[in-house]
Amino acid sequence: MATVTAESRPWPAPTASAPVTASVRLPGSKSMSARALILSALADGPSVIERPLRARDTELMSAGLRSLGVGVDTSDEEVWRVEPGALRGPARVDVGLAGTIMRFLPPVAALAEGVVEFDGDPHARKRPMGPIVAALRALGVTIDASATGGLPLTVRGSGLVEGGEAVIDASASSQFVSGLLLSAPRFTKGLTLRHEGPPVPSAPHLRMTTHMLRAAGAVVDESVPDVWVVEPGPLRGRTWVIEPDLSGAAPFFAAAVVTGGAVTLAGWPAESWQPVGQVIELLRAFGAEVTLDEAGLTVRGTGTLRGITADLSEVSELTPVFSALAALADGPSELRGVAHIRGHETDRLAALATELTKVGTGVTEFPDGLRIEPRPLHAAPSGGTVFETYADHRMAHAAAVIGLAVPGITLTDVACTSKTLPEFPELWAGLVARS
Ligand SMILES: O=C(O)C1=C[C@@H](OP(=O)(O)O)[C@@H](O)[C@H](O)C1
Numbered sequence: 001m002a003t004v005t006a007e008s009r010p011w012p013a014p015t016a017s018a019p020v021t022a023s024v025r026l027p028g029s030k031s032m033s034a035r036a037l038i039l040s041a042l043a044d045g046p047s048v049i050e051r052p053l054r055a056r057d058t059e060l061m062s063a064g065l066r067s068l069g070v071g072v073d074t075s076d077e078e079v080w081r082v083e084p085g086a087l088r089g090p091a092r093v094d095v096g097l098a099g100t101i102m103r104f105l106p107p108v109a110a111l112a113e114g115v116v117e118f119d120g121d122p123h124a125r126k127r128p129m130g131p132i133v134a135a136l137r138a139l140g141v142t143i144d145a146s147a148t149g150g151l152p153l154t155v156r157g158s159g160l161v162e163g164g165e166a167v168i169d170a171s172a173s174s175q176f177v178s179g180l181l182l183s184a185p186r187f188t189k190g191l192t193l194r195h196e197g198p199p200v201p202s203a204p205h206l207r208m209t210t211h212m213l214r215a216a217g218a219v220v221d222e223s224v225p226d227v228w229v230v231e232p233g234p235l236r237g238r239t240w241v242i243e244p245d246l247s248g249a250a251p252f253f254a255a256a257v258v259t260g261g262a263v264t265l266a267g268w269p270a271e272s273w274q275p276v277g278q279v280i281e282l283l284r285a286f287g288a289e290v291t292l293d294e295a296g297l298t299v300r301g302t303g304t305l306r307g308i309t310a311d312l313s314e315v316s317e318l319t320p321v322f323s324a325l326a327a328l329a330d331g332p333s334e335l336r337g338v339a340h341i342r343g344h345e346t347d348r349l350a351a352l353a354t355e356l357t358k359v360g361t362g363v364t365e366f367p368d369g370l371r372i373e374p375r376p377l378h379a380a381p382s383g384g385t386v387f388e389t390y391a392d393h394r395m396a397h398a399a400a401v402i403g404l405a406v407p408g409i410t411l412t413d414v415a416c417t418s419k420t421l422p423e424f425p426e427l428w429a430g431l432v433a434r435s
């Protein structure tokens with residue numbers, strides 16, 4: 001059932017001729033929307049999701065839940081309604097290229113009665129799944145998976161999951177842990193999950209999972225490092241208010257930094273469940289000024305763009321945008337701690353090394369990161385440079401940021417941004433045109 005993605009759309013990246021200055025209003029966080037959908041589907045009553053992200057990842061998540069018997073009404077742009085139902089197969093779930101779907105939905109399917117098949121885009125079959133499949137099996141679930149343990153896979157649900165204790169190596173993705181925890185209150189014995197292996201990346205995403213579980217009434221203990229205990233018990237239906245997507249905002253903030261402009265993310269809350277502290281610290285290290293007030297979260301370029309040395313493991317999904325900033329900085333950068341992003345939408349370290357080299361950047365690739373040596377950047381003299389996006393929305397963001405400063409960059413495909421922000425090309429072009 002490997003699916004066909006939206007047709008690719010080559011796109012000349014606009015170059016900025018003046019500082020980019022704007023206030024942007026972005027849709028909700030992908031990660032929060034995904035968790036709200038799962039927790040609402042497993043709750044004991046209806047839920048409302050305010051200001052969700054409407055994008056490929058969340059549309060496919062909604063479709064997957066509907067195919068399992070959950071009522072998900074996404075007809076209103078601003079307010080989605082979820083009506084839990086008896087979970088049942090048979091069903092076929094298209095995960096697209098979404099890690100959140102391929103890791104969060106199989107545990108839900110395990111609670112259903114019947115057969116549920118999962119598959120997705122060609123590259124989805126390459127993304128790591130083995131550890132979560134093994135953990136689900138240890139918890140009493142019957143799953144047929146490919147030889148590598150990944151997609152396509154079939155969950156043969158019996159209507160309940162015994163749960164109990166499991167050990168997992170979640171160094172390849174925090175989503176293995178999040179996926180198991182989100183469904184764990186509905187396991188008969190709950191779940192005690194212990195991670196063994198190199199560090200789990202994306203700690204803020206794990207905290208988002210446990211925050212949101214507690215907000216839905218679950219009892220969760222994470223007092224012991226690398227151990228999560230979820231008691232069996234009901235999840236409450238509730239109203240989720242989704243924060244603007246901080247990761248989606250990153251290229252817009254980068255535009256302010258690169259052009260010496262100012263970009264405000266409107267509607268930013270005073271308290272956030274996204275890793276805003278880490279993002280602010282990194283942007284300041286690059287040389288930006290960052291403020292938070294009633295207008296929102298504002299990033300100002302100062303005319304200085306320094307190279308940085310940083311461990312990006314907590315905000316690994318932003319490696320492409322930070323690498324683009326590093327390529328335009330006034331000194332070298334070393335971005336490490338992100339070996340696992342080789343298993344993201346593409347091998348992001350290899351992809352960044354290849355594409356940044358094409359425009360003249362000096363790049364050294366390490367198993368867990370990149371050293372980036374800025375040099376005068378240029379598109380190819382004849383016909384410009386074609387920047388491959390590898391079906392990866394964040395590679396497209398990185399290319400757009402480079403394009404601000406380097407005329408003649410064409411992305412092979414900007415349609416891949418529909419994964420998390422379908423309006424990206426128009427928003428971006430509008431912003432740069434006003435500069
Ligand atoms: O749980 C989530 O919503 C996410 C967790 C992270 O995954 P990894 O831990 O695999 O990096 C992040 O990169 C991804 O974009 C979203």
Ligand SMILES: C=C(OP(=O)(O)O)C(=O)O
Nearest residue numbers: 097098099100317344394
């Ligand atoms: C890694 C990412 O996505 P996914 O949820 O598909 O893992 C990402 O959005 O950068």
